[in-house]
Amino acid sequence: MEREANFFANKETIITKEALEKIKNDLLAQKNEILSNLEKMSKKDSHEADKRGVQFPEYGDKPDENAQEINDFSTTLATQKVLEKNLSDIESALKRIENNTYGICKYCHKPIGEKRLMARPTAGACISCKTELQENE
Secondary structure (H helix, E strand, O other), rough: OOOOOOOOOOOOOOOOOOHHHHHHHHHHHHHHHHHOOOOEEEOOOOOOOOEEEEEOOOOOOHHHHHHHHHHHHHHHHHHHHHHHHHHHHHHHHHHHHHHHOOOOOOOOOOOOOHHHHHOOOOOOOOOOHHOOOOOOO
16 A cells, blocks of 8 residues: 655655544534534524533423433533533644644654554554653643
């Protein structure tokens, strides 16, 4: 298979054009799925930065119904935050692809290995830098 360097010199870390295209397509599919899920669980809210907020469920006025409403709202709110974080990571990765900076560690500016990018397409750091960051937390 012909390996075209995206912008890497080290042959062990070269990301193929095919791998980059697959990653981009996967990221776009994930983005669409997240947007669809966010649309289902949220409502328009002009007070929120992203113009959407979690819908508060209405089950009734009994104490057990109120408790269930609060529980479901809390769960949905947490889920929305995770989805929004994932969406942000995906959009950042897509911008790096468009800017030809995808696959370069934002800390050491060295290439991120293709295996890491295939496993975690939103990765912005190489394994060495990510490990160091986690150890210092």
